[in-house]
Amino acid sequence: MNVESRREGENLVLITDGRVDGTNATDFQDAMKQAIQASDTAVVLDFENLTYISSAGLRVVLLVAKDLQRQGAKFAACSLSSTVKEVFVISGFDKIIPVHDTQEAAIGSFG
Amino acid sequence: MAQPFKILVVDDEPDLEPLMLQRMRRHIRAGEYDFVFAHNGIEALERLQQEDDIDMVISDINMPQMDGLTLLEQIPKVDPNIRSVIISAYGDMKNIRTAMNRGAFDFVTKPLDFDDLRITIERTVSHLVEWRDALSSRDKLVVLQNELDVASKMQQSxxxxxxxxxxxxxxxxxxxxxxxxxxxxxxxxxxxxxxxxxxxxxxxxxxxxxxxxxxxxxxxxxxxxxxxxxxxxxxxxxxxxxxxxxxxxxxxxxxxxxxxxxxxxxxxxxxxxxxxxxxxxxxxxxxxxxxxxxxxxxxxxxxxxxxxxxxxxxxxxxxxxxxxxxxxxxxxxxxxxxxxxxxxxxxxxxxxxxxxxxxxxxxxxxxxxxxxxxxxxxxxxxxxxxx
Missing domain, CATH: 3.60.40.10 (PPM-type phosphatase domain)
Structure with a gap:
């Protein structure tokens, strides 16, 4: 698992690759916390290269979403692989975290 | 402050005791080290049995009654967490090898170079500190694991x-x-x-x-x-x-x-x-x-x-x-x-x-x-x- 952060104009794009499960969920959380600044107003979680996410990983995504909500930032996830998308759909988290097919669509949704 | 590190020095030469106390006086005054002495292996073992707070043994090899190599074998039976440093004649590789194989932590050579001895003691102290931390972490882990097992059983029950x-x-x-x-x-x-x-x-x-x-x-x-x-x-x-x-x-x-x-x-x-x-x-x-x-x-x-x-x-x-x-x-x-x-x-x-x-x-x-x-x-x- 690795989290790479990029700034595209006003937007912070966080690209996660590999697997996120119980063994590295804390690392995942730390990496996210480190990448996101209190001044960020729009964050995209790009999951194109995320191959697997367990419930422990989903919990971290929810925590990040909650923090961003608290600081008034817009956020969305994008480019989910079919396995990860399935996890989002079954758990119902696609109703809490906006999911888009591409990074452009996610950024576009911020208006 | 932590207790001074207690070192048992074993040598049949009576001159070593005053010399050691004199050369290490700053460490003793600073409360870092505390030295006790024995003059052969038997006496050393008796002290180890009486005083359970000895951390380290520095022992000569050739002594009457019980020599240093025999003492080395006996120390772990009293306390496996004591570390021993052996004093050997310069170039006496045979005895040094035997001592190391019997579990000595390190060795110093005669005539004693007190700067080298100081470094050896410091090294032994820091090793022991780490060793004890590891032991205590392991104990805590065992306790945690037992609690988890209980939690798991409760869950299933x-x-x-x-x-x-x-x-x-x-x-x-x-x-x-x-x-x-x-x-x-x-x-x-x-x-x-x-x-x-x-x-x-x-x-x-x-x-x-x-x-x-x-x-x-x-x-x-x-x-x-x-x-x-x-x-x-x-x-x-x-x-x-x-x-x-x-x-x-x-x-x-x-x-x-x-x-x-x-x-x-x-x-x-x-x-x-x-x-x-x-x-x-x-x-x-x-x-x-x-x-x-x-x-x-x-x-x-x-x-x-x-x-x-x-x-x-x-x-x-x-x-x-x-x-x-x-x-x-x-x-x-x-x-x-x-x-x-x-x-x-x-x-x-x-x-x-x-x-x-x-x-x-x-x-x-x-x-x-x-x-x-x-x-x-x-x-x-x-x-x-x-x-």
Whole structure:
């Protein structure tokens, strides 16, 4: 698992690759916390290269979403692989975290 | 301040004692080291037995009564955590090798170079500090592991083990816990008018937090389900309770089913859990539809929809957790839904215990030697063929 952060104009794009499960969920959380600044107003979680996410990983995504909500930032996830998308759909988290097919669509949704 | 580091010096030369005290006086005054003396191996052993706070032994090799090499062998019997440094004649490789092989931590040579001795003592001290930290971490770990084992046993002990059959239905549930304390659970409830309530759930993460959240989820579910025939309303209530003060964003995925034996109807609501399967009489299986619910504990004030389907005579309802579908083999492949359906096709039994067993056997055969990383849980309800 690795989290790479990029700034595209006003937007912070966080690209996660590999697997996120119980063994590295804390690392995942730390990496996210480190990448996101209190001044960020729009964050995209790009999951194109995320191959697997367990419930422990989903919990971290929810925590990040909650923090961003608290600081008034817009956020969305994008480019989910079919396995990860399935996890989002079954758990119902696609109703809490906006999911888009591409990074452009996610950024576009911020208006 | 910490206790001074206590060093036992063993040498038959009477000159060494005043010399050592003189050369090490600054360390002694600073409270870093405390020196005690013995003049042969026997005397040294007696001191070690009397004083259990000696950390280190510095010993000469050639001494009357008991020599240093024999003493080296005896020290671990008194206390295996004492470290020994041997004083040997310069170039006496044979004795140095013997001493090292007998467990000496280091050696210094005669004539004593006190700067070198000081470094050797410092090195021994820092090694011992690390060694003791490691020992204490290990002890703490053992305590924690024991507590986890107790938690795991408590978790399993609350799962129902009696599954009273009805005139035309039977149900059975079992869980194969992973080594870590996991968060799966199931529950079965007798509701009024002959209905039964069946639940399967999976709490996010593992370990003690998951166990605590699981206990709380199960209690809330039981409370909400008694006297309520509407699974959607039950999930709404449980979700509402779990969302209170849930800063840690733990969540539980849960399917709750109410079965009415009079009509064969299954009414269910799914809160973010794997879709249950229905095995038909021709051996094929279909997934129950998702009812659009979100995992519980995350978003308050949401409604949970429910749906109703009829379980035909001879059909089976299979609830399971992702420990089944995400079980891995050595090639990093998942067991998956397709294999689960194949297992159900292959077993025509209408005994829910046998259906469960077939699933567990199928998963075990698939995983081979790959260790189980998640709880594996199944709950099966079979409606008799003749009804």
């Amino acid at each position: 609350i799962l129902p083990t009696l599954f009273p059959a009805g005139p035309d239905y039977r149900y059975f549930a079992s869980m194969e816990p992973a080594r870590n304390v996991g968060g799966d659970f199931y529950d079965t409830l007798r509701l009024d008018e002959g209905r039964i309530g069946l639940a399967i759930a999976d709490v996010s993460g593992k370990g003690v937090p998951a166990a605590l959240f699981m206990m709380s989820s199960r209690t809330q579910l039981k409370g909400a389900a008694i006297g309520n025939h509407y699974p959607g309303a039950v999930l709404r209530e449980v979700n509402q309770l779990l969302c209170q003060d849930n800063d840690t964003m733990m969540f539980v995925t849960l399917v709750y089913v109410v079965y009415d034996p009079a009509s064969g109807e299954i009414t269910f609501a799914n809160g973010g859990h794997n879709q249950p399967l229905i095995r038909h009489t021709d051996g094929s299986s279909t997934l129950l539809p998702l009812t659009g619910g979100i995992a519980l504990g995350v978003a308050p004030d949401i409604d949970y929809d429910q749906e109703t389907v009829t379980l035909a005579p001879g059909e089976a309802l299979v609830l399971y957790t992702d420990g089944v579908t995400e079980a891995m083999n050595s090639a990093d492949e998942e067991f998956g839904l397709e294999r689960l359906c194949e297992v159900l096709t292959a077993t025509s039994s209408d005994d829910p215990r046998e259906v469960n067993q077939a699933i567990f056997d199928g998963v075990r055969a698939f995983a081979g030697g790959t260790p189980q990383s998640d709880d594996i849980t199944c709950l099966t309800l079979c409606r008799s063929r003749g009804s």
